Every structure is written in structure tokens, then in C-alpha cells.
Amino acid sequence: MSSFPEKLADRFRRFHHRHFLPKAEEYEELAAYGQNPEAMVISCSDSRVDPETIFSAMPGELFVVRNVANLVPPYETGGKFHGVSSAIEFAVLNLRVKHLIVMGHSGCGGVKAALDQSAAIQTDAQFISRWMSMLDDARRRVLAADQNASHSERLSALEKEGVKTSIQHLRTFPFIIDAENKGRLSLHGAYFDIASGTLSVLNHSRNEFFPL
Numbered sequence: 001m002s003s004f005p006e007k008l009a010d011r012f013r014r015f016h017h018r019h020f021l022p023k024a025e026e027y028e029e030l031a032a033y034g035q036n037p038e039a040m041v042i043s044c045s046d047s048r049v050d051p052e053t054i055f056s057a058m059p060g061e062l063f064v065v066r067n068v069a070n071l072v073p074p075y076e077t078g079g080k081f082h083g084v085s086s087a088i089e090f091a092v093l094n095l096r097v098k099h100l101i102v103m104g105h106s107g108c109g110g111v112k113a114a115l116d117q118s119a120a121i122q123t124d125a126q127f128i129s130r131w132m133s134m135l136d137d138a139r140r141r142v143l144a145a146d147q148n149a150s151h152s153e154r155l156s157a158l159e160k161e162g163v164k165t166s167i168q169h170l171r172t173f174p175f176i177i178d179a180e181n182k183g184r185l186s187l188h189g190a191y192f193d194i195a196s197g198t199l200s201v202l203n204h205s206r207n208e209f210f211p212l
């Protein structure tokens with residue numbers, strides 16, 4: 001049996017000493033009373049775009065789902081296991097989060113695979129091609145929008161279109177439409193540029209991202 005990575009064990013000890021022990025009472029309260037986060041973030045699994053780090057979040061503040069390319073599938077009840085939809089349902093109906101944020105990022109490998117249609121070639125992919133096919137329509141829009149755009153411009157455009165697509169998919173869930181209509185839930189799009197450390201936020205009325 002392989003041993004637990006020593007580096008991570010060391011990092012855990014560091015966390016326990018530097019972060020857990022000074023906040024032991026807060027953790028105790030969180031354990032006793034449960035979580036009450038105001039926001040849910042749906043972000044990419046990419047190791048460079050950790051929402052808790054980007055939003056300086058404390059334990060109990062953010063309810064997070066991460067997956068390849070921060071995608072939300074459209075509402076459907078067929079199939080068997082809906083990890084993303086379950087988390088959204090729990091966050092909106094049980095935790096009653098006030099804000100739901102889809103956060104994309106620059107240099108997204110999943111979006112690049114969608115743009116290049118390369119997911120099936122990269123690996124013996126059983127899952128990723130179908131997952132990324134959620135961006136097929138967005139990809140066609142990006143390719144049609146500017147014939148002279150460079151690959152990196154198209155990638156950036158599709159990363160942002162992907163956030164918009166996920167927000168559109170969120171609005172196919174009846175309980176999200178209901179919560180939005182009642183004014184107790186706001187949907188947001190965000191885009192983190194890794195190189196510059198810039199966070200841009202989607203302006204819904206102009207359908208564009210603007211830096212904070």
C-alpha cells in the first residue's frame with residue numbers, strides 16, 4: 001500500500017498549527033451549528049484557481065463545486081448521478097445561498113480541448129468529450145464571431161462564453177428561476193486571469209466582463 005504523500009502531511013500539520021489552532025473556537029462553532037454560507041461558487045478543478053484563496057474565504061463562507069471547465073449541465077432528471085445538480089439544489093433549497101457565482105479562468109485546459117475538439121484524442125477519453133460537448137454551441141458562436149481571431153483570443157472568448165452558458169443552464173432549473181423571481185438569489189459570472197491576477201465580473205445587461 002502506498003503511503004500518504006509526505007508533502008501533504010507536512011502541509012496539513014502546518015495548516016493545523018497556523019490556521020486551525022488559532023481559530024479552534026470558530027471551527028467548534030461551525031461544527032456545532034453547521035454551515036451558513038452566503039455564496040456558492042462553481043469553478044474549474046484547475047489547481048491555479050482556488051475560489052477560497054481568490055475570495056480570501058474563511059471556513060463556512062463559500063459552498064464550492066469544482067469540475068472541468070466550471071460547467072453547469074442543463075436541468076434534466078434522466079440518468080443516475082448528478083453531482084453538480086445535487087450540489088446546486090442543496091445550496092439553493094437547503095442552505096439558501098444568496099449568490100451563485102460561476103467563475104471561469106484563463107488558460108483553461110478543458111475549454112481548450114473543447115475549442116480544439118481534442119479531448120477524445122488526448123486520452124482514452126470516456127467522459128471528457130461528452131462533458132465538453134456542453135460548449136459545442138458556444139464554440140460555434142466563437143468561431144463564427146471573428147474569422148481573424150487568434151487561437152488565444154478564441155480560447156479567451158470561449159472561456160467567457162462558457163461562463164455565460166453555465167448561467168443559462170442554471171436558469172433551466174425550476175427552483176433557481178423561482179428563487180431568482182422571489183429576489184432571494186442572484187446569479188453572477190466571473191473570470192479570473194491567472195497571469196495578471198485580475199477578476200472580471202459579468203455585466204448582465206451588457207453581456208460583457210469588466211474587471212473589478
Ligand SMILES: [Zn+2]
Nearest residue numbers: 044046108109
Ligand atoms: Zn479550467
